[in-house]
Amino acid sequence: MSIATGAIRGLQEVARDPGSWWRRSKGSVELWANLIVLGWALVFMLWRGGGFAITVGSVFAIWAVLAVSLNLVVGYTGLLSVGHIGFFGIGAYAMAVLTSSASYEQLRTEAIPTFGWPFFAALPISVVLAGLVALVVGVAFNRFRDDIYVLVSFGFAVIAFTTFLSWRNLTRGAFGIHQVARPAIGPLVFDGELEFLALLLVFLGLVVLISWLIVTSSFGRVLTAIREDEEAIEVFGYRTTHYKLAIWVISAMMAGLAGALLASWSTFIDPNSFVLLESVLLVSIVILGGLASIWGSLLGALAFVMLEEGMRFVPFLPSEFIGQIRQMILGILLVLLMLFRPQGLVGRFKL
Amino acid sequence: MSTEVDPRVYVLETRDVSKSFGAVKAIDQLSISILREWITCIVGPNGSGKSTLINLLSGLLPLDGGIVVVDNVGLRVVKAHDSPDHGITRTFQEVRLFDQISVWDNIMVVLTERRVFPALLERTKPSHKEEAERILKSVGMWEKRDAMAQDLSYGQRKLLEIGRAMAMDVQIYLFDEPFAGLFPRMLEQVKSILKDMREQQRSIVFVSHNMDIVRELSDHLFVLDSGALLAAGEVEEVLGRSSVIDAYLGN
Numbered sequence: 001m002s003i004a005t006g007a008i009r010g011l012q013e014v015a016r017d018p019g020s021w022w023r024r025s026k027g028s029v030e031l032w033a034n035l036i037v038l039g040w041a042l043v044f045m046l047w048r049g050g051g052f053a054i055t056v057g058s059v060f061a062i063w064a065v066l067a068v069s070l071n072l073v074v075g076y077t078g079l080l081s082v083g084h085i086g087f088f089g090i091g092a093y094a095m096a097v098l099t100s101s102a103s104y105e106q107l108r109t110e111a112i113p114t115f116g117w118p119f120f121a122a123l124p125i126s127v128v129l130a131g132l133v134a135l136v137v138g139v140a141f142n143r144f145r146d147d148i149y150v151l152v153s154f155g156f157a158v159i160a161f162t163t164f165l166s167w168r169n170l171t172r173g174a175f176g177i178h179q180v181a182r183p184a185i186g187p188l189v190f191d192g193e194l195e196f197l198a199l200l201l202v203f204l205g206l207v208v209l210i211s212w213l214i215v216t217s218s219f220g221r222v223l224t225a226i227r228e229d230e231e232a233i234e235v236f237g238y239r240t241t242h243y244k245l246a247i248w249v250i251s252a253m254m255a256g257l258a259g260a261l262l263a264s265w266s267t268f269i270d271p272n273s274f275v276l277l278e279s280v281l282l283v284s285i286v287i288l289g290g291l292a293s294i295w296g297s298l299l300g301a302l303a304f305v306m307l308e309e310g311m312r313f314v315p316f317l318p319s320e321f322i323g324q325i326r327q328m329i330l331g332i333l334l335v336l337l338m339l340f341r342p343q344g345l346v347g348r349f350k351l
Numbered sequence: 352m353s354t355e356v357d358p359r360v361y362v363l364e365t366r367d368v369s370k371s372f373g374a375v376k377a378i379d380q381l382s383i384s385i386l387r388e389w390i391t392c393i394v395g396p397n398g399s400g401k402s403t404l405i406n407l408l409s410g411l412l413p414l415d416g417g418i419v420v421v422d423n424v425g426l427r428v429v430k431a432h433d434s435p436d437h438g439i440t441r442t443f444q445e446v447r448l449f450d451q452i453s454v455w456d457n458i459m460v461v462l463t464e465r466r467v468f469p470a471l472l473e474r475t476k477p478s479h480k481e482e483a484e485r486i487l488k489s490v491g492m493w494e495k496r497d498a499m500a501q502d503l504s505y506g507q508r509k510l511l512e513i514g515r516a517m518a519m520d521v522q523i524y525l526f527d528e529p530f531a532g533l534f535p536r537m538l539e540q541v542k543s544i545l546k547d548m549r550e551q552q553r554s555i556v557f558v559s560h561n562m563d564i565v566r567e568l569s570d571h572l573f574v575l576d577s578g579a580l581l582a583a584g585e586v587e588e589v590l591g592r593s594s595v596i597d598a599y600l601g602n
Contacts, residue, residue, distance in 0.1 A: 084517070213469065216474070218470045219471040224449065228449035229447050229449055232443070235410070235434055235441060236438065236460075236467055236515075237465050238432055239432045239467075246468075339557055349451050350451070
């Protein structure tokens with residue numbers, strides 16, 4: 001509402017005096033953050049060509065679904081969860097186990113049941129399973145807040161990872177699961193990378209739309225009040241535990257969706273994708289982009305993916321160090337950000 | 352709607368209510384009765400249990416013993432999220448707004464749907480907007496509606512918090528030190544808000560240390576000392592008692 005009226009007012013002013021736009025915007029961190037990240041991504045994609053753009057776009061879409069969904073919990077509701085990767089993993093493993101058609105007996109590794117379901121049959125199961133686990137975990141988590149919440153969510157991420165690694169009869173542990181199905185609608189198989197990117201972007205759009213509808217609803221306003229002062233909003237008749245549980249489950253289902261998409265996109269998963277560190281990186285993306293801002297999470301995810309993919313092309317950088325250097329740069333960025341811009345690139349809320 | 356309501360109807364009672372923090376008895380077997388459509392004032396020295404009492408009545412603290420009677424129902428457990436259903440709302444001694452959201456949303460958030468799933472589907476309704484506009488104008492905060500609550504001055508925050516309570520449209524309003532730290536102009540504003548609410552058949556309980564305001568506003572007075580009731584009754588008479596003067600000035 002206020003954004004729309006503000007935009008109209010701004011446009012009227014620019015129409016009267018075209019120079020005013022530049023004078024007003026040149027000091028805006030928000031504008032520059034947008035321009036730099038989007039410009040960087042665009043230039044890089046034009047330089048490296050279509051294949052690169054498709055890969056980066058797909059990785060971005062998956063991280064963006066994760067970041068937007070986590071922002072609902074961390075940014076809007078103020079629950080600093082570092083366990084989101086667990087739901088991502090549950091979605092991914094549900095998809096992998098249900099749709100994988102590999103016959104492992106011949107490979108002389110551990111045998112797991114083969115279901116060979118199609119993608120679209122396994123997708124709802126992945127999402128619902130992540131939601132059900134979140135429901136159970138959330139009921140327990142509802143007693144905690146603030147720093148204790150970080151600790152227990154940390155515990156959840158560790159338990160989830162250990163389960164993926166150790167439940168070998170189901171997940172094949174460190175060997176991982178191969179030949180996860182690609183989506184197919186009748187004769188239309190999303191085999192090519194471009195088709196899959198399109199599908200990913202459709203799901204990303206859906207997640208962004210649902211998240212936007214949630215945060216602009218009456219429910220979303222209550223979430224921000226819970227973030228600001230949970231006890232105070234409770235006195236006004238809100239059962240805050242129900243609200244926290246609801247957004248926790250919704251967010252976990254979106255993470256489950258992202259996991260299912262990842263499993264199908266890469267057609268192979270192992271527990272390494274779901275280590276605690278990835279979860280911390282995810283929280284960093286959300287804070288970097290801006291808490292309580294959907295656009296901020298999209299921007300944060302894009303910046304993160306460009307940081308990773310972009311560094312592959314730095315000539316003097318040995319490729320095996322890219323992962324570590326990416327994390328170092330992200331760490332330095334976070335420290336700088338907390339010092340000079342605690343609300344993130346485009347956020348409004350300070351942690 | 353009957354216009355003639357017997358003024359001697361109790362809207363809120365406590366019976367032998369107790370609350371301890373460790374070895375300290377903050378409220379000790381306290382029994383008081385709040386009258387309908389009156390302005391009731393609670394005074395007492397620091398640490399006499401005034402804020403604790405309001406926290407107990409609004410469910411922010413659990414009762415150790417005794418019952419709270421609202422709507423002729425005795426409650427051993429008062430839940431915070433049930434307090435609007437009991438017809439109770441409140442303000443806080445230390446102003447507690449939702450700091451990093453707008454003034455507008457601070458009011459809107461108490462007007463909208465309570466149940467989770469309907470709230471998910473509810474968009475802002477015109478009736479909510481009208482009500483929020485009315486409230487913000489009545490506390491003089493309409494011009495500030497787009498500001499973040501944390502950017503307001505102390506007095507404005509105090510007024511906004513009272514506005515948020517007014518938006519609740521309940522029977523009983525518990526105001527914890529609504530006059531503390533206000534400039535004279537805002538003091539008058541809050542006074543007239545309280546008087547208007549009495550006109551509109553609301554029951555008000557407030558805590559204050561300002562005896563001029565207590566004399567001006569109160570229909571009924573309770574004096575607490577060390578968590579127990581020291582005196583109750585008509586204002587001038589109670590404030591004249593030697594025991595009350597002793598409690599305030601010390602022996």
